[in-house]
Amino acid sequence: MKKTIVCIGGSKGIGEAVIKKLLAEEHHVHLYSRTIPPEVMSNSNLLTHVQYDANDVFVADTLPEEVDGYIYFPGSINLRPFERLSIEEFQADLDINYLHNVRILQKVMGKLKKSTNDASVVFFSTVAVQTGMPFHASIAGAKGALEGLTRSLASEYAPKVRVNCISPSLTETPLAEKITSNEKMREASATKHPMKRIGTADDLANLAVFLLSSESSWITGQNISCDGGMNCLK
């Protein structure tokens, strides 16, 4: 069954890959983002774009009549020694990864609860929550909050709305460009992964589209690693 999915962010990286797959499966996508790639726009009969910055107030009037899915993409990679991280940096990471998502989802939840089409919510955490990594204090704290939110909301809204979270390891996207564009750092990271490569946007998009679809209708409250084995294998 075709769904109507609200996507926050998604003009590039994992979000762009998810939106392309959703449109290819003929779902309706309501994309809230600062920019939009032209090739995605060409399938415009299924795509509605609302110019939006997640730092701004979310206006619920712009939502479609029915909402069967919600996915939030904005995130950050701010890796610094703990004592050199300012409290403002902690706050900024918490805002973009967690609090903005909370504020928006509070306004979308009413519509998700009314869905008769297996409503599903998907968040993105990071491998660095389950596996301690140096210099990840700020991002791990913010994404850890998101993992707690996942389980709590999944419990509160079952059986009406499913809520799941995906935890990637290093993935080739504009967000990770500083690391992946450096051949030495990229190779070193690939070697650390049991699967001996870093992730692609499609690796993550395949899982996200599955979690949004009714093929995953008995999965809720989960944090699912998609990380080349990084979080649990030696």
Ligand SMILES: NC(=O)c1ccc[n+]([C@@H]2O[C@H](COP(=O)([O-])OP(=O)(O)OC[C@H]3O[C@@H](n4cnc5c(N)ncnc54)[C@H](OP(=O)(O)O)[C@@H]3O)[C@@H](O)[C@H]2O)c1
């Ligand atoms: N890539 C990795 O290695 C990695 C690893 C672990 C976790 N993750 C998580 O996976 C998620 C997706 O990451 P990604 O690598 O695909 O990131 P990305 O390449 O930076 O893409 C993020 C998307 O969010 C949008 N966005 C960012 N800030 C926004 C804002 N203020 N308002 C509206 N939209 C905004 C961006 O679009 P515009 O700039 O056009 O608005 C972009 O489409 C993130 O939550 C990230 O933390 C990624």
